[in-house]
Amino acid sequence: MVRKNRGYITLFLLPTVALFIIVYAVSLVILFGTSFTEWSAGRSPVFTGLANYIKLFTDDADFRQSALNTGIWVVLQSTVHVAIGTLFAVILSMKEFYWKFARTVYMFPNIISGAAVGMLFLCMLNPEFGAVNSIVRLFGNADYSQNWFMDYATAFLSVTMTWLPYAAVVTILILAEIAAIPESLFESARIDGASNFKINLYIIIPMLRNIIGTCVILSGTSMLQKMDIILMTTGGGPGNATMNLPIYIYKTALMDNNFGYSNSVGVFLIGFGLIFVLLCRNLFRIGSSEH
Amino acid sequence: MLTKSLGVLKYGFVILIVLLSLGPFLWVLLASFKTNAEILSNSLGWPSSFQFSNYTKAFQIAPISRFYINSVIVGIFGTLLNLLLLGMAGYVLARFQFRGKKLLMGAFSLSLLIPGAAMLQPLYLTVNALGLYDKLIGLIIVYTGFGLPVSLYILSSYFLTIPKEMEESAYLDGASFIQTFFRIILPISKPGFGTAGVMQFLLCWNEFQFAIILTTGNQSRTLPLALYYFKSQFASDYGVMFAATMVVIIPSIVVYILLQEQVVSGLAAGAVKG
Numbered sequence: 001m002v003r004k005n006r007g008y009i010t011l012f013l014l015p016t017v018a019l020f021i022i023v024y025a026v027s028l029v030i031l032f033g034t035s036f037t038e039w040s041a042g043r044s045p046v047f048t049g050l051a052n053y054i055k056l057f058t059d060d061a062d063f064r065q066s067a068l069n070t071g072i073w074v075v076l077q078s079t080v081h082v083a084i085g086t087l088f089a090v091i092l093s094m095k096e097f098y099w100k101f102a103r104t105v106y107m108f109p110n111i112i113s114g115a116a117v118g119m120l121f122l123c124m125l126n127p128e129f130g131a132v133n134s135i136v137r138l139f140g141n142a143d144y145s146q147n148w149f150m151d152y153a154t155a156f157l158s159v160t161m162t163w164l165p166y167a168a169v170v171t172i173l174i175l176a177e178i179a180a181i182p183e184s185l186f187e188s189a190r191i192d193g194a195s196n197f198k199i200n201l202y203i204i205i206p207m208l209r210n211i212i213g214t215c216v217i218l219s220g221t222s223m224l225q226k227m228d229i230i231l232m233t234t235g236g237g238p239g240n241a242t243m244n245l246p247i248y249i250y251k252t253a254l255m256d257n258n259f260g261y262s263n264s265v266g267v268f269l270i271g272f273g274l275i276f277v278l279l280c281r282n283l284f285r286i287g288s289s290e291h
Numbered sequence: 292m293l294t295k296s297l298g299v300l301k302y303g304f305v306i307l308i309v310l311l312s313l314g315p316f317l318w319v320l321l322a323s324f325k326t327n328a329e330i331l332s333n334s335l336g337w338p339s340s341f342q343f344s345n346y347t348k349a350f351q352i353a354p355i356s357r358f359y360i361n362s363v364i365v366g367i368f369g370t371l372l373n374l375l376l377l378g379m380a381g382y383v384l385a386r387f388q389f390r391g392k393k394l395l396m397g398a399f400s401l402s403l404l405i406p407g408a409a410m411l412q413p414l415y416l417t418v419n420a421l422g423l424y425d426k427l428i429g430l431i432i433v434y435t436g437f438g439l440p441v442s443l444y445i446l447s448s449y450f451l452t453i454p455k456e457m458e459e460s461a462y463l464d465g466a467s468f469i470q471t472f473f474r475i476i477l478p479i480s481k482p483g484f485g486t487a488g489v490m491q492f493l494l495c496w497n498e499f500q501f502a503i504i505l506t507t508g509n510q511s512r513t514l515p516l517a518l519y520y521f522k523s524q525f526a527s528d529y530g531v532m533f534a535a536t537m538v539v540i541i542p543s544i545v546v547y548i549l550l551q552e553q554v555v556s557g558l559a560a561g562a563v564k565g
Contacts, residue, residue: 008468009383013395016380016439022421023436024402027413034413091304101305103555104548106312111547111554112540113497115515119522119536120315123322129529131318134334165311169558176559224406228499232519246408246500253412254504266409273406 035267039260052264063265065240066248067272069156070223073244074276076160078220085170085219086212090200092171093178103172109165118232121162125149149234155241162229166222170215177211178204213284217277224273245269316540323533330529345534354509355535358517362496364427365513369434369495370488373442376435378484381446382472386458403440408500415504425507433501438491445490445557449483450476486557489550496543514539 035052037045056063088106109117124131125148136144148158181204189199227246230236236243236251245265253262280286322330324341350356384396414433415424423429453476461471477484499515506512512520518539521532547554 005387005468006389009387009389012379012383012472015376016399016443017395019376019432019436019439020399020402022417023414023433023439024405024410025398026417027410028405030413030416031409088304088308091301094301103551106308107547107551107554108312108316108544111493111497112543113499113515113518115497115499115518116536116540116543119518120319122522123319123533123536124315129322129330129334131314131334138335168312172555172558176555221406225408225500227408228515228519231499231503232522246406246411249408249411250500250504254415259412262412266412269406269409270404274404277404 031263031266031270034260035264037260040257041259045260048260052261055261056264056268062240062243063248066243066245066265067268069242070244070269070272073160073223073226074220077163077223078216078280081163081167081219082170082212082215084164085167085215086174086208088167088171089174089178090204093175093204094196103175106165106168106171110168114226114228115232117162117165118229121158121229122149122233125158150238152238152241155234155238159230159234159242162233163226166219170219173211173215173218174208177208181207209284210286213280213286216284217280217286220276220280221273224269224276245272319533319536323530323537325530325533327527327529330533342530345530346538348528348531349535349538352521352531352535354512355517355521355538357509358512358514359538361427361511362514365430365434366492366495368427369431369438370492372431373435373438373491374446374484374488377439377442377487378446378477378480379472381443382450382476384443385447385450386455399443400440407437411500411504414501418505424505425511427511429505430502430511430513431495433505434491434495434498437498437501438487438494441490441494441557442487445487446480446483449480449486453479482553485550486553489546489553490557492546493543493554496546 034045036047036049038048038051039045123129125133127133127145127147127150130148132148133144133146136146146154148154185203186199189203194202223244225246226244227250230242230244230247234242236247245268249262249265249269252258252265256262321338322334323345324343325333325338326342329336329338384392418424418429418433421429423432457475457479458471461475466474496513497515498513499519502513502516503519506516518536521535
């Protein structure tokens with residue numbers, strides 16, 4: 001059958017291969033190639049060896065701050081976030097009603113545009129009319145007006161908070177996995193006299209190792225992308241308190257017109273992501289054994 | 292005692308979920324019907340009368356409807372193109388053995404590991420070089436590519452569940468390869484295409500960072516950018532700003548409520564891969 005269909009196989013694969021080349025392969029070649037050059041719009045790239053990377057690691061406070069923030073956010077997302085999502089899942093798995101309900105309501109922030117989520121939180125935390133300050137005022141502090149996103153002390157945490165609803169994806173994935181655990185396992189545990197708490201601790205959680213590992217990877221790597229919410233709410237400020245690598249790439253490439261340098265940050269970002277994914281795969285031994 | 296406090300905790304969590312997910316949304320919805328003065332003086336209260344004019348004003352700010360149309364075009368064509376191309380590739384990868392298949396699969400799954408942000412400048416360059424900068428078709432092609440790993444995974448997993456006998460009998464009846472794919476495989480794969488299609492549509496509808504660097508004029512900008520650019524323009528008219536925000540959000544919510552089974556199974560399918 002293969003010989004006869006060879007032409008069709010090629011025909012069916014060709015568009016996707018072309019797409020892959022245009023979107024991914026060419027980009028990677030440009031990214032790596034020009035990360036060793038001094039290059040701005042309208043000029044030709046000039047090879048400068050490791051100069052960009054040396055500057056990156058020794059003489060760029062903004063980059064250090066962006067990388068540090070990105071790192072902290074990756075860690076927060078892949079721990080706190082996954083823990084919250086898992087906890088919700090275990091609680092919600094107790095009743096079919098909750099599961100359907102969570103699926104509907106809890107997912108809302110995940111399916112609307114990040115720019116809109118940013119806008120919602122920007123309004124909620126507005127110093128003049130925001131709901132959060134209004135609620136605080138209700139409890140007596142008459143002249144309360146905290147500018148959550150623009151105040152150096154609160155900006156980082158405020159931005160971090162806007163990602164809490166995204167734990168819903170973790171919840172959904174884990175709920176799906178719990179639903180796949182055979183009912184007979186629970187029954188025999190109950191017959192043996194295990195409490196609900198013990199069933200959670202000794203049966204459900206260990207069986208979820210693989211999916212929790214996957215969630216850690218998904219949540220962590222999603223932080224290597226975050227740009228829309230930050231641009232909407234703080235723009236990376238105040239100062240560079242909420243700057244991360246994507247925003248730094250955007251700024252150096254399209255605002256400072258410093259293409260070569262920006263691409264060396266891109267290479268760093270890819271490396272950062274790869275190391276994170278490899279670490280998680282080892283840590284959770286993903287794919288090594290099925291339950 | 293312990294079970295009772297666990298019960299309280301359980302409801303506490305459910306309430307927390309509602310507050311976190313629905314709170315901001317409902318608050319902005321309510322505020323979108325208020326006057327400016329009400330928003331400032333009575334931010335938690337009910338509007339004294341519903342100002343539907345905020346919504347008409349939001350649409351009168353001309354580019355919003357333009358952005359809307361752009362989003363619809365990019366969403367529809369970005370999804371159709373993605374499903375067609377990845378459906379074809381996914382089918383071949385799921386069904387046939389050929390030389391270079393492993394290499395191809397490896398390359399395709401590599402695309403999962405590359406954070407989009409790293410490709411901002413290179414893609415800007417490519418799209419520019421192809422003469423597609425600031426054109427909807429440029430966005431459509433880029434989004435079709437971004438959906439590659441997820442759609443390929445969902446679709447080829449679906450094709451694997453179709454029994455081979457279906458095609459064999461089609462061949463015996465004299466159907467060609469193309470006919471078999473379009474007449475036999477596509478119709479029975481509707482659920483797979485549904486799942487991949489919803490994921491892809493939401494990607495197109497919500498994408499921000501590439502929309503912002505690949506477009507410049509109102510002619511080709513999409514809805515998420517409307518919010519970004521009007522943030523400052525609406526600075527003095529909060530009611531209209533809130534209305535505009537709702538206008539952007541509501542279609543996603545409607546699509547989700549209608550198709551939530553597909554979204555949820557899509558998420559689960561996309562995650563198994565890790």
